[in-house]
Amino acid sequence: xxxxxxxxxxxxKDGRVVKGVSFVDLxxxxxxxxxxxxxxxxxxxxxxxxxxxxxxxNRSIIFDVIKETAEHCFMPVTVGGGVREVADVRKLLNSxxxxxxxxxxxxxxxxxxxxxxxxxxxxxxxxxxxxxxVSADNEPDRWELFTHGGxxxxxxxxxxxxxxxxxxxxxxxxxxxxxxxxxxxxxxxxLTRYVADSVRVPVIASGGVxxxxxxxxxxxxxxxxxxxxxSIFHFGTFTIGEAKQHMHDAxxxxxxx
Amino acid sequence: xxxxxxxxxxxxxGNLHSVAKAFExxxxxxxxxxxxxxxxxxxxxxxxxxxxxxxxxxFADCRKGLDAVDGMVDxxxxxxxxxxxxxxGICVGTQLMAQRGLEKxxxxxxxxxxxxxxxxxxxxxxxKIPQIGWNTIDLVGEKNKDHxxxxxxxxxxxxxxxxxxxxxxxxxNENEIIATTNYGGPVTAIVGRDNxxxxxxxxxxxxxxxxxxITNFLKWKP
Numbered sequence: 001x002x003x004x005x006x007x008x009x010x011x012x013k014d015g016r017v018v019k020g021v022s023f024v025d026l027x028x029x030x031x032x033x034x035x036x037x038x039x040x041x042x043x044x045x046x047x048x049x050x051x052x053x054x055x056x057x058n059r060s061i062i063f064d065v066i067k068e069t070a071e072h073c074f075m076p077v078t079v080g081g082g083v084r085e086v087a088d089v090r091k092l093l094n095s096x097x098x099x100x101x102x103x104x105x106x107x108x109x110x111x112x113x114x115x116x117x118x119x120x121x122x123x124x125x126x127x128x129x130x131x132x133x134v135s136a137d138n139e140p141d142r143w144e145l146f147t148h149g150g151x152x153x154x155x156x157x158x159x160x161x162x163x164x165x166x167x168x169x170x171x172x173x174x175x176x177x178x179x180x181x182x183x184x185x186x187x188x189x190x191l192t193r194y195v196a197d198s199v200r201v202p203v204i205a206s207g208g209v210x211x212x213x214x215x216x217x218x219x220x221x222x223x224x225x226x227x228x229x230x231s232i233f234h235f236g237t238f239t240i241g242e243a244k245q246h247m248h249d250a251x252x253x254x255x256x257x
Numbered sequence: 258x259x260x261x262x263x264x265x266x267x268x269x270x271g272n273l274h275s276v277a278k279a280f281e282x283x284x285x286x287x288x289x290x291x292x293x294x295x296x297x298x299x300x301x302x303x304x305x306x307x308x309x310x311x312x313x314x315x316f317a318d319c320r321k322g323l324d325a326v327d328g329m330v331d332x333x334x335x336x337x338x339x340x341x342x343x344x345x346g347i348c349v350g351t352q353l354m355a356q357r358g359l360e361k362x363x364x365x366x367x368x369x370x371x372x373x374x375x376x377x378x379x380x381x382x383x384x385k386i387p388q389i390g391w392n393t394i395d396l397v398g399e400k401n402k403d404h405x406x407x408x409x410x411x412x413x414x415x416x417x418x419x420x421x422x423x424x425x426x427x428x429x430n431e432n433e434i435i436a437t438t439n440y441g442g443p444v445t446a447i448v449g450r451d452n453x454x455x456x457x458x459x460x461x462x463x464x465x466x467x468x469x470x471i472t473n474f475l476k477w478k479p
Contacts, residue, residue, distance in 0.1 A: 001390065001393070001414075001440070002384075002388060002390050002392045002421075003391045003392065004390075004442055005389075005390050005391070010367075014306060040464070044391065046390075060359055067274060070274055070278055070365075074275075074278075074279050074461060074462060074463065074467055075420075075462055075464055076422070076459075076462045090271070093271030093272065094271060095274060096272070096274045096275045097273075098272070098313075098422060098459070098462060117315070117316065118315060118318070119315065119318055120271060120313060120315065120362070121313065121316045121349070122424055123389065123422045124313060125362065125424050141284070170375040171387045171422075171424070172387070199428045200364050200385060201385055201387065202286055202368045202385040202390075214269055225385055225389065225390065226390070244279070257411075257416075257417050257418060257465070257466075
């Protein structure tokens, strides 16, 4: 049977891992390729790179990072950040990415999802959604998409958008709760469940992991096919192996080989 | 005699770099006397001892890409079907061996394997499409249970995992299905006959299982 996935996520800026990775003795904690190799060896099921490079001068560095990663790591890699057109998707896939995540571009021009899916197949197009709860406590839950790191409101309802982009050809949703991100209180499970139930494609839960039970909850209660986390792995709070064992003990099928 | 030229066909498909790197690694680790060459030249493919057709993308687009390379389909027919040189398809490269692809539009395949490429239909509506992630491999039937490409690889529900990322598979005849994976019922994982084999999963992304499988292909003498 298909196993639930654990995905460490590396934020990369100007070719360097933001905040660094310290769970193993890396010679250079900011080198994304070294971090990727360490996660490959640790048994991560996939790796996600989010390129947050702001300067257009340094936009092309990510291609070299992906190329070098693919020389050493024979594991699936998703890359997001700065994807604006079909040519960007092609370049990332050619560099060695297996899936490409688009975020703001899919909101600004949803047809990009269709153009890319028609060309490369639905299976490699991920739409990354940054969601925030906008309903008051006494109202029914409502989440909307935000851009620019949660600063800009779009007014777009998440379930509606998820259905729209999957109809256009998105093969997976990377769903981040901007309310939970960095809080270490766990995923927004109601949000995750809501989106997972809205679409047929797998949902990756993201934002808020502080302990291993949160990963279990993301799968069991959130209905996610994969759980993404950053800091708990990067700073060595838990290893990938510990996370998998914990999920296995909770009755979730994971890959242990 | 060892095969010495393995060509990986470049027809504009996305994952060439990863495939080439995995093959180079397998050659190095197993100390094989094999040259790996990524090429869009039909002549090189015609001269190759083994041929790999990778593929990421939509079926129709990949077929168009293959047809756009001058003489490539003829070189494949000649070297693989007539001369019987070992051939490995990967993902859409595998699907292209079928008679027709039904993804987005109907497109003719190479017709080497009987059957159409259709959307997977898990019997459990809770299972997501595409299938994305790691799944185990079940070799089908008595004749495949010691398949040389799975030498040293543990199969079955407790076995090693391969990485899948797909919405479609070949609905092949039973005699040409070498392995399946369980995703709400059997999904085609490997098809083949004689000197031809193709995986729905990505060996170049399947860590240990993948490198072992690639090494076995490089040593394969069908």
